[in-house]
Amino acid sequence: MTAALIAFLCLLLGLFLQKRPGFPLEKVTQWVNAYLLNIVLPALALLYIPQIAPSWDLLLPISAAWFTFLLSWLIFGSLGKILNWDNQTTGCLVIVAGLANTSFMGFPVIEGLYGRAGLPIALLIDQGGSFLLVSSLAIIVGSIYSHEEGNLAQIPLKILTFPPFAFLLLTVLMSLMQWETPQFLMPIVAAIGKTMAPVAIFAIGLKFSLDFDSLGSRFYWMGMGYRLVFAPFAVYLLYANFLSTESLEFKVTVLESGMAPMITGSIVAIKYGLKPKLATLLAGLGIPISILSVMVWYYLIS
Secondary structure: OOHHHHHHHHHHHHHHHHOOOOHEEEOOOOHHHHHHHHHHHHHHHHHHHOOOOHHHHHHHHHHHHHHHHHHHHHHHHHHHOOOOOHHHHHHHHHHHHHHHHOOOOHHHHHHHHOOOHHHHHHHHHHHHHHHHOOHHHHHHHHHHHHOOOOOOHHHHHHOOOOOOHHHHHHHHHHHOOOOOOHHHHHHHHHHHOHHHHHHHHHHHHHHHHOOOHHOOHHHHHHHHHHHHHHHHHHHHHHOOOOOOOOOOOHHHHHHOOOEOHHHHHHHHHOOOOOHHHHHHHHHHHHHHHHHHHHHHHHHHHO
């Protein structure tokens, strides 16, 4: 409850500051985004990923996040070409609609509905799925859809020099080699990791604006429809063939697939100039809307 209150206050602070005359909005937004991408994400990688012991049993819940992201890329990438969307719109929808808010929103929802027994599954989906995706494939998508003519050759360099991706490679290697993060670093990265939700919400507040034109945008509702309805429905149909529909693993996997668009995904989209207004609206307004849709999914799979 305290965390939710802090997040709400951070949202209000961001909304308040963006309206203040003379406030350096763009500069502060750049600083906040740089902190999230270059400091918080690497800290979270060091905190969680080396603790994940590689196992085939983990692949099914984790793979759901990868499945829905790749499906988003296939659907919106195809629609963008067929309907002649601009690259920025297509890239924004692929990234923001393709990634679910499996941590900030997912963890408390899963714990509230299924108790602490559901948290390890949610953690695996988030760290092995959403977190790895936002640090890898999301960067590739951002680089591809934001490029200017003649800059395609720079994409590999952009990815390799992106701090979260570099730390991702390091921590995956640590997991495979069973190397633990040094104990003296754990309190530091844990403290930094705790700032993820409030700072990300603050970043959304700095850029968030609501108007009827935005709510009337077909791109907004296509993104929300994919994330809240189509993605969990596709996961339900596919994973019912591999997991018992009565199992906790199946239920958590479906619900995590139906969470609101990922806030960090919107930050990545903003960094690459992929329709910042659409990205913030999907992530910001997606949270209250998805509370209703997640409850519907909960009762459908109970």
